[in-house]
Amino acid sequence: MRDHGRALRDAAGRLVASPMASLLSVLVIAVALSLPVGLYVGLSHLQSFTRQLSSDPQVSIFLALDADSRDAAAVEQKLRSDPEISGYRFIARAQALSDLRRNAGLSDVLDNLKQNPLPDAFVATVHGNRPETLERLRDDAAGWPKVGHVQLDSEWARKLDAALRLGRTAVEILGALLAAALVAVTFNTIRLQILTRREEIEVAKLIGATNPFVRRPFLWFGTLQGLAGGLAAWGVVALAIHLLNRDLAGLAALYSADFRMPGLSLPDAATLLAFSAVLGWLGAWLSVTRHLRRIGRV
Amino acid sequence: MISFSHVSKRYAGGFEALRDVSLTIESGELVLITGHSGAGKSTLLKLMAAIELASSGAVLISGQNLAKLTPAAVPFLRRRFGIVFQDHKLLYDRNVFQNVLLPLQIAGFDGRDAARRARAALDKVGLLGKEKAAPITLSGGEQQRVCIARAVAHRPAVLLVDEPTGNLDEAYARNIVELFRAFHQVGVTVVIATHDRSVGEQLSARTIHLGQGRIAA
Numbered sequence: 205m206r207d208h209g210r211a212l213r214d215a216a217g218r219l220v221a222s223p224m225a226s227l228l229s230v231l232v233i234a235v236a237l238s239l240p241v242g243l244y245v246g247l248s249h250l251q252s253f254t255r256q257l258s259s260d261p262q263v264s265i266f267l268a269l270d271a272d273s274r275d276a277a278a279v280e281q282k283l284r285s286d287p288e289i290s291g292y293r294f295i296a297r298a299q300a301l302s303d304l305r306r307n308a309g310l311s312d313v314l315d316n317l318k319q320n321p322l323p324d325a326f327v328a329t330v331h332g333n334r335p336e337t338l339e340r341l342r343d344d345a346a347g348w349p350k351v352g353h354v355q356l357d358s359e360w361a362r363k364l365d366a367a368l369r370l371g372r373t374a375v376e377i378l379g380a381l382l383a384a385a386l387v388a389v390t391f392n393t394i395r396l397q398i399l400t401r402r403e404e405i406e407v408a409k410l411i412g413a414t415n416p417f418v419r420r421p422f423l424w425f426g427t428l429q430g431l432a433g434g435l436a437a438w439g440v441v442a443l444a445i446h447l448l449n450r451d452l453a454g455l456a457a458l459y460s461a462d463f464r465m466p467g468l469s470l471p472d473a474a475t476l477l478a479f480s481a482v483l484g485w486l487g488a489w490l491s492v493t494r495h496l497r498r499i500g501r502v
Numbered sequence: 503m504i505s506f507s508h509v510s511k512r513y514a515g516g517f518e519a520l521r522d523v524s525l526t527i528e529s530g531e532l533v534l535i536t537g538h539s540g541a542g543k544s545t546l547l548k549l550m551a552a553i554e555l556a557s558s559g560a561v562l563i564s565g566q567n568l569a570k571l572t573p574a575a576v577p578f579l580r581r582r583f584g585i586v587f588q589d590h591k592l593l594y595d596r597n598v599f600q601n602v603l604l605p606l607q608i609a610g611f612d613g614r615d616a617a618r619r620a621r622a623a624l625d626k627v628g629l630l631g632k633e634k635a636a637p638i639t640l641s642g643g644e645q646q647r648v649c650i651a652r653a654v655a656h657r658p659a660v661l662l663v664d665e666p667t668g669n670l671d672e673a674y675a676r677n678i679v680e681l682f683r684a685f686h687q688v689g690v691t692v693v694i695a696t697h698d699r700s701v702g703e704q705l706s707a708r709t710i711h712l713g714q715g716r717i718a719a
Contacts, residue, residue: 207607408608410551411585413577414578
């Protein structure tokens with residue numbers, strides 16, 4: 205423990221002793237980390253948004269504009285008698301119009317319309333949300349009298365979700381590559397340090413230093429540098445989200461909606477810091493193990 | 503006890519530094535290794551501290567064969583020695599006190615105890631007033647004494663000394679040699695490699711003379 209304390213002080217001292225070099229290394233690490241982390245935050249936000257939308261896949265059955273209440277009752281009868289339908293809801297055309305007016309911020313446009321362009325509609329869900337049942341219902345309902353149009357609502361959301369999964373995989377690959385870059389940066393920093401401290405290492409080994417004793421300050425240095433890089437990346441991501449949210453607010457206002465990206469959650473940030481520290485340690489370990497062997501048996 | 507049995511050392515280039523050397527140094531003994539430069543004196547000391555390994559024959563320290571030592575055990579062997587290097591090997595990025603502190607930190611002494619021992623060692627070589635000085639500002643003789651303080655700070659059982667009087671004027675050299683006699687008198691095994699005849703005259707100790715890698719009669 206005492207040795208670790210001393211090694212930690214030694215490493216921190218060396219980080220501070222050459223502020224410019226340390227700053228640049230930390231910056232490189234921060235950039236390498238903030239890129240995948242930022243993309244990850246954006247993607248998971250989008251993904252949770254689409255999950256929410258596609259949570260209950262439903263079939264919307266729009267009646268023809270000239271359908272009357274008897275036609276609607278006939279459709280309702282068919283829906284009620286289908287054992288695979290778990291529930292349905294009738295949305296009268298007047299109600300649909302007022303919903304639209306309230307939600308989408310299109311009241312100006314709607315006010316200019318001479319008549320309600322929306323049809324009556326049923327929204328149905330099926331037991332188990334099985335795609336084949338949903339598709340069967342969509343195809344059946346399209347053939348019913350006075351049904352204008354049938355739509356499987358969750359489809360676009362499912363497609364977007366699949367696309368986002370693809371994006372997530374891409375981010376993971378990017379993350380892995382940049383993690384390797386972090387290890388490489390640390391490896392190189394430590395290599396230079398070992399070269400400048402070669403004499404000290406040789407003398408220490410001559411008077412009885414073990415390899416762990418020699419290694420320790422370098423491992424702490426790599427860990428601290430990684431940790432500093434992780435902290436900086438956290439800051440970069442937080443700043444980027446703040447700036448993006450400012451623009452998003454403007455965009456959202458145009459749609460009378462309110463969406464903003466949440467920042468990095470605390471557990472996510474803790475993971476980021478732990479990850480960057482471990483990668484820094486790994487780079488230092490690889491470097492010090494390799495280069496100590498070169499200094500060899502003195 | 504240090505024991506060499508038919509030890510030869512051949513370096514990578516083919517140069518044979520030691521040939522069939524057998525000797526025994528008892529605990530608490532004061533021994534001089536003499537000979538011209540290149541006679542193998544430094545190599546002999548390096549073999550004792552496992553800085554080099556014998557090409558053939560066996561080097562035993564307290565009955566332990568160094569050829570059979572694992573790399574992880576070597577540091578602990580070296581802590582039984584204090585080594586006074588010919589070129590001092592001081593670290594110039596830290597002051598005198600920190601240089602002397604290094605072996606104590608390596609051996610795991612806690613901060614206060616280590617500082618006390620380092621000061622005691624500096625006091626013994628008469629440099630207590632210079633503990634804050636940078637080694638580069640010291641004279642050759644003073645640097646030599648810092649090196650001695652570093653070698654004895656952790657109170658090793660054996661002191662290995664390589665050419666202690668190299669570049670020193672006569673009075674200073676006598677002074678240094680008296681220090682080694684003092685360590686010997688408190689029970690430390692002292693092995694001094696030197697080409698300087700006056701050291702032998704001053705100490706009148708057992709002398710092993712090396713010539714071209716062999717022990718001369």
